[in-house]
Amino acid sequence: MIELVGLIAGLCTTIAFLPQALKCWRSRSTGDISLTMFLIFAAGVCLWLAYGLAIGDLPLVLANGVTLFLVLSILWMKVRYG
Template sequence: MLTTLIGLGAAVCTTSSFLPQVIKAWRSRSTHDISTGMFVLLTTGNSMWLLYGALIGDLPLVLANAITLALVAAILGLKLRYG
C-alpha cells in the first residue's frame, strides 16, 4: 500500500508539472520557444509508458501517463497550431 501511495504521489507531481505550460500556451497562443522534437518524443514515450502500465496492471503508472499524455499532446497540438 505504501508503495502505491508513493507512486501516486510521484504521479501527481510529475503529471501536474505540465499544467502551467498548457495554461500559458493556451492563453498566450505562443509556443515559439517550445521544442517540437522534444514534445513528439515525450508524447511517444508517454504513450509507451501508458501501454506498459496497462499491460502490467499498474494503476499509478496508467493514471499518471494517461493524464500526462493528454497534457503533452495538448502542448504539442498548440505548438503545431501556433508554431
C-alpha cells in the same frame, strides 16, 4: 504504501506540465517550445502508458494517461500557433 508513493510521484510529474499547457493556451504562443522534444516525450509517455496497462499498475496508467493528454494538448497548440 508503495502504491501511494507511486500515485504521489505520478501526480507531481503530471501536474508539472499543467503550467506550460495553461501558458500556451493563454498566450497562444509556443515559439520557445521544442517540437522534437515534445514528440519524443509523447512517444515515451505512450510507451509508459502501454506498459502500465500491460502490468495493471494504476499509478502508471493514471499519471501517464493525464500526462499524455497534457503533452498532446501542448503539441496541438505548437502545431496550431507555431
